[in-house]
Every structure is written in structure tokens, then in C-alpha cells.
Amino acid sequence: MNIFFIGAGNCTEIILEKMQNCIKKAYLLDYDVEKINFLKEKFHFCIESDFFISDDIDFYVECASVEAVKKYTENIIRNNKNIIILSSGAFSDFDFRNNVENILKNSRSQIFIPSGAIGGIDIINSLKDEINSITIETRKPPLSFNMINTKEELIFYGTAEEAIKNYPKNINVAITLSMAVESFDKVKVKIISDPKIIKNIHKIFIDSKAGKYEIKIENNPSNNPKTSLMAPLSVVGFLKKFNNSIKVGV
Ligand SMILES: NC(=O)C1=CN([C@@H]2O[C@H](COP(=O)(O)OP(=O)(O)OC[C@H]3O[C@@H](n4cnc5c(N)ncnc54)[C@H](O)[C@@H]3O)[C@@H](O)[C@H]2O)C=CC1
Ligand SMILES: O=C([O-])CC(=O)C(=O)O
Incomplete structure (x- = not known):
């Protein structure tokens, strides 16, 4: 399998580590050259690359930022290629979402938004219109928010759209929930900076x-305290089961 990675940071490193027996070529794009060099040293099948479209590439995988999703997705889906997106927060932008949906009407591309750092998307997929409301309470250690509070602090309460504007690297999960339920009004978000914990806890x-x-x-x-290990593992899980004939939990 050949994969083009947008972003050569923490998640890409974990995906490469776990998929090294399945990947033939991994193209890496990042504006931080040191990150690319580090991964090239570690995994011989990595190739530094500018953005390009090719039949040679099986999947584009975005592990970079909301801004990178907005920059590259249109080109990818206009060219009928598939992309996996971790920075799902990009979809909180109505114009971006609308544009992508319109392009997809005349494209063979598929966009895959993995469950990332959460679970329960299967429940939402099954219930959809039956859902009245969803609340996500995200609790992380202060370091994730570049804070040094010594007491628990509620730092955000509001809509998913506002949450991702304020915390674009910490609460993509709220936008993933909103995309699953196909509503940006139903998901309410609480974010707590909690010095008592060392885990990222989502309820x-x-x-x-x-x-x-x-x-x-x-x-x-x-290794990135903002990002739970499960987020890149959800991409690995998806890539490994993509070609399975029996799909469980769909
Ligand atoms: N959907 C979910 O459940 C989750 C999503 N995420 C998101 O996944 C993404 C990746 O996370 P990590 O690997 O931990 O972050 P990271 O900061 O370790 O790596 C991101 C890399 O992308 C590069 N980058 C960012 N914007 C770029 C651009 N426009 N062009 C080229 N390179 C660019 C950075 O230089 C960096 O090397 C983040 O946006 C994060 O918020 C993280 C956790 C859960
Ligand atoms: O990794 C997590 O726990 C959640 C996260 O950062 C995000 O949704 O952006």
C-alpha cells in the first residue's frame, strides 16, 4: 500500500510504526523539515514530497491540522482520490463543508473520518434522527491546554463549532460527533483542565x-499530550480492515 501523509508529526509516526509491514511507499509532506528527516531516518520507505496527485497512491492520510485539511482536500477529491481525515474540526466551517459536499456529488472519492480518540459513533450511526441531544465532556491535564492551573477548571462550555475555534488541537472529537449526528446544534461541549489526571478523558x-x-x-x-494514542490507532484499525470482506460494527 502507498500512502501520502499530510503532516509528519506524532500521529503519522505511530501509524508508520504500526503499518510498517503493509506500507510500500509513504510520501511525507510537512512544513517542518526536521520532522520529515526524523521519519525518513526511522522508516526507510518514507519519501519527502511536495503535494501531488497520482494513481500510485492508495490513500491520502491527513494528520496535520484543520488548516491543512482546508488546503488539500479539494484537490484530492476533485481527482477521485480517497482521504482519511483526523483533523475533523475543519468540517465545522460551513463553507468548507458545503464545498466538499458539492464536489463529492461528481467525484468517486470517499472521505473517511475515523472515530479518532472516542467511541460510540456506532450508536449515533444507528440512532441518528432518534437523538435529542449529545454532550461531550472532555477532561485533559493542563499541559494539553498550555495551562498551569492547580485546581480543576471548566475552560469551555458551548457548541462544538465554538469549541473547535478555541481549541483546534484538542476537541476534533466534538466535530466528529456532530458530523456523525449530521447536526451542529445537537452537540454540546464541556472542556475541563484537570491537574489531577494524566489521561485524556472523554465522557x-x-x-x-x-x-x-x-x-x-x-x-x-x-507523545503529543494533546493527542490520545487511540486517535492514530483508529486510522491504523481502519486501514487494516478496509479490504476485509466481513466488516464488523458498521
Ligand atoms: N479526530 C480526533 O479524534 C483527533 C484528531 N487529532 C488531530 O490530529 C492532527 C495530528 O495530530 P498530531 O500528529 O498529534 O499533531 P503533531 O503536531 O504532532 O503533528 C502535526 C504535524 O503536521 C504539520 N502541519 C500542520 N499543518 C500543516 C500544513 N498546513 N502543512 C504541512 N504540515 C502541517 C506540523 O508541522 C506537524 O509536524 C491534529 O490536528 C490533531 O488535532 C488529534 C487527536 C484526536
Ligand atoms: O486526542 C484526544 O483525546 C482528543 C483530541 O485531541 C481531539 O479531538 O482533537
Whole structure:
């Protein structure tokens, strides 16, 4: 499999590590050359690259930033290529979302938004219109927010759209939930900076006509304290099962 990675940071390193037996060529794009050089040293199949489109590439994988998603997605889907997007926060921008949806009407591309650092998307996919409200409470150590508070602090309460504007590297999960439920009004977000914890904890509360659901996720952080290890692992899980004939949990 040949993969073009947008972003050569923490998540890309974890995906490369876990997929090294399945990847033939990994093209790396990053404006930080040191990150690229580090990964080239570590994995012989990595190639530094400017952005390009080619039939040689099986998947584009974005592990960079909301800004990078906005910069590269249009070109990828106009050229009928598939992309996996971790910085799902980009979809909180109505104009971007609308443009992407219009292009996809005449494209063979598929955009895959992995469950990332959370779970419960299967419940939302099943219930959809039955859902009244979703709340996500995200609790991370102060370092994730570049804070040094010594007492627990509620640093945000509001909509998913406002949350990602304020915390673009910490709360993509709220936009993933909004995309799953196809509504940007139903998801409310609480963000807490908590000095007592060392994990990234997400609690998701779903109130629906079919029942009530509470999901608690206690993620170990990766080398980037903002990012839970499960986020890149969700991309690995997706890539490994993409070609399976039996798909579980769809
Ligand atoms: N959907 C989810 O559940 C989650 C999403 N994320 C998101 O995944 C993304 C990657 O996370 P990490 O690997 O931990 O971050 P990281 O900061 O370690 O790596 C990102 C890399 O992308 C590069 N980059 C950013 N914008 C770029 C651009 N426009 N052009 C070229 N290079 C660019 C940076 O220089 C950096 O090397 C982040 O946006 C993060 O917020 C993280 C955790 C969970
Ligand atoms: O990794 C996490 O726990 C969540 C995260 O950073 C995000 O959604 O952007």
C-alpha cells in the first residue's frame, strides 16, 4: 500500500510504526523539515514530497491540522482520490463543508473520518434522527491546554463549532460527533483542565428516543499530550480492515 501523509508529526509516526509491514511507499509532506528527516531516518520507505496527485497512491492520510485539511482536500477529491481525515474540526466551517459536499456529488472519492480518540459513533450511526441531544465532556491535564492551573477548571462550555475555534488541537472529537449526528446544534461541549489526571478523558452522553447512553473513554496520551494514542490507532484499525470482506460494527 502507498500512502501520502499530510503532516509528519506524532500521529503519522505511530501509524508508520504500526503499518510498517503493509506500507510500500509513504510520501511525507510537512512544513517542518526536521520532522520529515526524523521519519525518513526511522522508516526507510518514507519519501519527502511536495503535494501531488497520482494513481500510485492508495490513500491520502491527513494528520496535520484543520488548516491543512482546508488546503488539500479539494484537490484530492476533485481527482477521485480517497482521504482519511483526523483533523475533523475543519468540517465545522460551513463553507468548507458545503464545498466538499458539492464536489463529492461528481467525484468517486470517499472521505473517511475515523472515530479518532472516542467511541460510540456506532450508536449515533444507528440512532441518528432518534437523538435529542449529545454532550461531550472532555477532561485533559493542563499541559494539553498550555495551562498551569492547580485546581480543576471548566475552560469551555458551548457548541462544538465554538469549541473547535478555541481549541483546534484538542476537541476534533466534538466535530466528529456532530458530523456523525449530521447536526451542529445537537452537540454540546464541556472542556475541563484537570491537574489531577494524566489521561485524556472523554465522557459522551447521548439522549435519544431509543434510550440513554453514557460512554466513558480514558485515553492514554501519545507523545503529543494533546493527542490520545487511540486517535492514530483508529486510522491504523481502519486501514487494516478496509479490504476485509466481513466488516464488523458498521
Ligand atoms: N479526530 C480526533 O479524534 C483527533 C484528531 N487529532 C488531530 O490530529 C492532527 C495530528 O495530530 P498530531 O500528529 O498529534 O499533531 P503533531 O503536531 O504532532 O503533528 C502535526 C504535524 O503536521 C504539520 N502541519 C500542520 N499543518 C500543516 C500544513 N498546513 N502543512 C504541512 N504540515 C502541517 C506540523 O508541522 C506537524 O509536524 C491534529 O490536528 C490533531 O488535532 C488529534 C487527536 C484526536
Ligand atoms: O486526542 C484526544 O483525546 C482528543 C483530541 O485531541 C481531539 O479531538 O482533537
